[in-house]
Amino acid sequence: MRLKLHVWRQASPSDRGGFATYEAEASEHMSFLEMLDVVNEELESKGQEPIAFDSDCREGICGTCGMVINGRPHGPWKRTTVCQLHMREYSDGDEIWIEPWRADGFPIQKDLIVDRSAFDRIVAAGGYISVRTGSAPEANAIPVAREKAEKAMDAAACIGCGACVAACPNASAMLFTSAKAAHLNLLPQGQPERHGRVLNMILTMEAEQFGTCTNHGACENACPKEIKIEVIAMLNRDYLRALLKAG
Amino acid sequence: MSRVYSLYSTSVGKKFTMAVSGAIFVLFVIVHMFGNLKVYLGPEAFNHYAEGLRGFGEPFLGHEWFLWAFRAGLIAALLIHVLAAWQTSRQSWAARGHKYRKRDNLVFHYASRTMRWGGVALFLFIVYHILHLTTGTLHPDFVPGDAYHNFVTGFRSVPVVVIYSVAMIALGLHLYHGTWSAFQTMGVDGPRINRWREPIALGVALIVVLVNLSFPVAVYTGIIH
Known part of the structure; x- marks a missing residue:
């Protein structure tokens, strides 16, 4: 053709x-x-x-x-x-x-290549858990409810491609940030740092020149991994909780 | 205070204040609609209700005290709602300096795309509505104290009915996305509640719009006169 x-x-x-x-x-x-x-x-x-x-x-x-x-x-x-x-x-x-993806948070480097290091900085702000390294822990030592494990896996399916930002009429990075926070916030291992994670990831996201979420849903429809905007609702809820606790 | 400030310092927090102030308006338009249904009970019942709004809380409160406190609350909610909308909109406009040449809208529904101009349209309508039926400034035959008369004669003009009808469409779209959005923004979410968020939003929007639109239709067709 x-x-x-x-x-x-x-x-x-x-x-x-x-x-x-x-x-x-x-x-x-x-x-x-x-x-x-x-x-x-x-x-x-x-x-x-x-x-x-x-x-x-x-x-x-x-x-x-x-x-x-x-x-x-x-x-x-x-x-x-x-x-x-x-x-x-x-x-x-x-x-x-x-x-190319069009968002000021993703500056174009050349032709169709954009710089997505803003996503790395959002993850570096809280998308991790602190553990003592060493040999792998026993897999069943910490029980995780099946429903939570499934949800955490759904959120963890995010590959950080940036399609959510590209699709969003506001060029908002809420779906990405929410997915990266949710897959840890849903699991027991993510609890100790939960509030700080949410606050730091949101503050970093704000500093990276992304737009604001207006619940259009375009991100969910564009996501190649079908991350649902329910993770955004979860981040919104966690943000309020974190502020109340931080006071 | 520092908590309120740090809430409002991010777009997530600004959206939360929009959701809360918006929820106040959702409740208001429902109550407003219910009150206006009294017009079907005739002039006496309607004027009695209108007068009751002014005298609400007496004798514990003075005449119109409650009414003015209520109005002050609504104005405060409006200021917060508009300020947060303006600030988050500006942040979003700035976030995509270069627009797409081709755009395929992937949004869930059309209503979410009407929020900004629809909000401006609603604001202009509210100003008109107050000048029309509260102060009577833009009403050709306004009789202070006779709310029923003002209501019925007000809707006998075709341009007025057109203005109200267009405004109700804007209100319906704003209510539909706004109500659904408020659940999402406030984090009211879960497998059970999610089944109800969409129907609740649609139900509130449809009921408010249809009942409100029934008033000019009823006047026009002579059901109320």
């Missing part, structure tokens, strides 16, 4: 950037990123700069890839990162707009 691609090109963080249009030839068996690989090979053979984009595992589990395709983070498929999107979705003659 022949496709027309409009791709955001930006040479450096300070460059103004703009869309460039490319003709691409693709087979329905390719993944979306393989389609871009072929475009890049062609660009390189012509001595042009290839389109810069992030990817690593290409099996939907690492959270490295991500771009907005026709207005949707990771493209049109639900529960799917862009590396798992396949070209059978498209047909001959389709026009595809490809943009």
Whole structure:
């Protein structure tokens, strides 16, 4: 199939950037990123700069890839990162707009690559538990209710790709921050540092120039790991509790 | 005080104050709607109710004391609600300096996208509503003390009915997303309550809008005259 691609090109963080249009030839068996690989090979053979984009595992589990395709983070498929999107979705003659995550908290480095280190700083502020290292503890020493374990696992499925921020009309990072807080706050191991975790993670999130949550739900619909906004309600509740305790 | 300050210092806390002040308005519009239903009982009952609002709490309180305390509370809630909305909106606008060329809305429902302009529309409507039926400034045939007369004659004008109808649509959308949102923001969440958050929000919005819209319709069709 022949496709027309409009791709955001930006040479450096300070460059103004703009869309460039490319003709691409693709087979329905390719993944979306393989389609871009072929475009890049062609660009390189012509001595042009290839389109810069992030990817690593290409099996939907690492959270490295991500771009907005026709207005949707990771493209049109639900529960799917862009590396798992396949070209059978498209047909001959389709026009595809490809943009980077757009948020001031994620400054563009080059073309479709954004700097997501703000997420690292949010996690560093409280997305951990303090334990004495050494040999692995006995797995069943601390009982965890099944329901809590399931919920914690659901929240821990977050791969930190940033699609929630990209999809949010407010460019808010609440789903990410909530998921990272929830998977620890739901477990016994997360309790001792719970209040400090919540306060520090929220304060760091605020300092990273993200917007505010207005409960649109776009983040949940965009999340390739189907993290539910109930983790946001949980963080809201934990924030109030932490403030009351901190007084 | 420091706790209140640190609550309000983050957007999460600002949203909480919006939820609480918004909840006050949700209760207010429900009570307001119930009170207005008395118009169906005739002029005497309605005017008696209107006068009762002014004399509420007597003889322990002076005439209109309660009314003014109530109004002061509503104004305070409005100021908090609008201030928090303005501040969080500005933070969000600043968070995406460069907009998407293509945008596919992934939001749960349309109502959440109407909150900002809908809120402004509601504010303008409230100003108009007060000038229309409370002070009578914008009412062509206002009789102080005869709330029933003002109510019925007020809705005999087509432009007025249009203004009220559009405002009720804005109110319905604001109430629907606002009520649902308040649960979420206040962390009222759980497997059992989550089943009810959406129906409660929809129910409050629909009932308030439909009952309020029935008044101009009833006047227009001559059911109340």
